[in-house]
Amino acid sequence: MxxxxxxxxxxxxxxxxxxxxxxxxxxxxxxxxxTGEPRLLLRDGAMLDDALRDARVTREEVHAAVRSAGIGALGEVAAVVLETDGSFSVIAGQPGAALSSLDGVK
Known part of the structure; x- marks a missing residue:
């Protein structure tokens, strides 16, 4: 049974x-x-605290994602996105640059 x-x-x-x-x-x-939507957690080297809180992600987790992408300073990061599968996408680049890959990301 x-x-x-x-x-x-x-x-x-x-x-x-x-x-x-x-x-x-x-x-x-x-x-x-x-599935939810991707969330922008860091833009132009600055953490987006409201987005971090809504996504229940800590600053340390974002720092770890940046380190694992081989980047040493947040100022070298254009954006960090929390993807719908729970992974982080780190986009290196110049702060303030127009990033078409972020279209549709909150």
Whole structure:
């Protein structure tokens, strides 16, 4: 009996995952709910404290992302983005530069 209940629970989880994945590829509003949006955490070397708080990310995590990108100073960073998959994108460059890759990032 316990094995059947476990298999039923596993099948239900797999079915729900499939249904959400299938639906989110066809309904943009559901995709926004399920995956969220990328968040701009640092711009032109300055931390965006409200964005950090909303994303529940610490300054230390941003510093670690910058270090792992091989950059030694925040002033050398044009932007840090928290992506929808939870990873950080560090964009090196001159502060104040126009960055088309940030279109649509809050």
């Amino acid at each position: 316990a094995l059947a209940e476990g298999l039923l629970a596993l099948a239900l989880l797999i079915g729900m995952q499939f249904a959400i994945s299938w639906s989110s590829t066809r309904m943009p509003w559901l995709r926004r709910v399920v």
